[in-house]
Amino acid sequence: MATPFWYNAALFLIKPLYRSRIKKRADNDAQYQQECLERFGPFQPAKNLNAIWFHVVSVGETNAAQPLIEHYLKAGHAVLVTNTTKTGQARAKSLFLKVPYEPLFQAVYLPADQASLVRRFIQKYQPKMLVLVETELWPNLIDQAQQLNVPRLLINARLSEKSAKGYGKVSSLSRPMLQGLNQVLVQDQAALSRFIDLGADPAHSQVVGSIKFDIHAPAHFVGKAAQLKQDWALAGRKIITMVSTHAPEEQKLLTALKPYLQQHPELLCIVVPRHPERFDEVFAMAEKLELSTQRRSLGQSIQRDTQIYLADSMGELWLWLALSQACFVGGSLNEPGGGHNILEPIALYVPTVLGKNYFNFQTIVDEFVAVNGVEIVQDAEQAAQVLFELLENPQKAQALNAAAQQIMQKNTGSLQKHIQVIDQYL
Structure with a gap:
């Protein structure tokens, strides 16, 4: 017809x-x-x-x-x-x-x-x-x-x-x-x-x-992450990744994370914005907050004093997730939001946090929420607090991971x- x-x-x-x-x-x-x-x-x-x-x-x-x-x-x-x-x-x-x-x-x-x-x-x-x-x-x-x-x-x-x-x-x-x-x-x-x-x-x-x-993480990205850990001396760093973020999430999250980054020099935040046309905007935002920032697109590496690493590259999400110990999945604190896929960090055993507006992935996320396999936060301040707690409290991170892996296995x-x-x- x-x-x-x-x-x-x-x-x-x-x-x-x-x-x-x-x-x-x-x-x-x-x-x-x-x-x-x-x-x-x-x-x-x-x-x-x-x-x-x-x-x-x-x-x-x-x-x-x-x-x-x-x-x-x-x-x-x-x-x-x-x-x-x-x-x-x-x-x-x-x-x-x-x-x-x-x-x-x-x-x-x-x-x-x-x-x-x-x-x-x-x-x-x-x-x-x-x-x-x-x-x-x-x-x-x-x-x-x-x-x-x-x-x-x-x-x-x-x-x-x-x-x-x-x-x-x-x-x-x-x-x-x-x-x-x-x-x-x-x-x-x-x-x-x-x-x-x-x-x-x-x-x-x-x-x-x-x-x-x-889903499974491509082996070459996992290998590349292990190499970067060595090359960039990241063994002692505590790394948060913020992925698939939208405006105004980066502004709010980086502002909320700033006190933690200032008090804990070992803390590092890798930011992977959802849309490439916003890369420069997010960089300017980090600079305005006076956070020491390096950029992937310029071939810069993470330095000892790097607080923010802007992953302004394409097709490398698995690499950044493989480096991290806690992850925030964006598109979920903005309005109206809708959220993005939480399964990539979970597939790499990375404890995962997201905002309350995840209706695009409602069924999937709800299944993890029911067993305390992910953390849902109401605002950027709570997100920063929960992400930091997951880095500082290995038992909490482990419990979150164990519950999430049960759901993964059940649904394959x-x-x-x-x-x-x-x-x-x-």
Whole structure:
């Protein structure tokens, strides 16, 4: 069923705005031209035809799909990954554009969701199937894939109550879109009910859990962290990592941490902001607070007097987590927030703290909260206090870790369930 006229008209009208947004976030003209080429055509040549096509939005979804993509690359299947954000694409390339996966792997931006563009893209790449990760649904993308007989799967799907209400308001768009999917594999029962209410086929929708639980830290990052510990003499340091932070979280958290950093010279805070366009802003913030700050992008190392290390690089999150003894996961103290994935630090046995606004990961986080496997804080002051306590009190950190690992072990296995369904379409 073709997408509604009003949707296509709206896309046509906002296209110039979309181009200007791409220009605004590009670091240089070459990057702008490259992204426009991938968004609006003529598209990059296909490295491999008949690839398994994974569409992931950004860093979080790329990380979630990592074990699945890895599985198919190891099995010798060609994989095409499309992203909608610069950070997502950088992450995908850092994970898979290397030996031994490089010949089988390609990452490009998803074209703008205009029927003619999407159709040309599919005809050029001729994918074996389209695997949409989490809630990344585009009406023309699904419609054109259906018309061109490309199987369409929504995997690791999640849908908050708030998002479901939003989709419900445009049922002329969302109902046919969900009915155009061959399979809907969701993380939990609540999401399953919401998808079915919105139009997904109950016979082809099922709860298989979250593949995020099947996560593991890449060995080369763990090895690199051990090397940095040695090279930068970090053995005596107590290290907190603040990851995926948004404005105004850094300002509030660094202000709250400042007294601890001043009183304890062994304390170090590594800051990994969510969006690269905010790197300079966060650096200026740390400087304004008169905290001794070094930057990864300038190739600077952590010195004896470094209080803040700004990890303004792409695709190195695992490295910073592997160095830390406590972690704050951002996007959870800002308003409205929503939170980010807590499973990466937990996979590395790093005691984890987050703010109260974590509705994007409600089901996952609540499971850890129920067994005291993570710490939820109300504000930046409490966050600083709890993070410091975890460094000073090994028993508390150990108890938090032990509870978190129980939940991790209980939930593994979703990856295998996803593979069983996907394999039916190979």
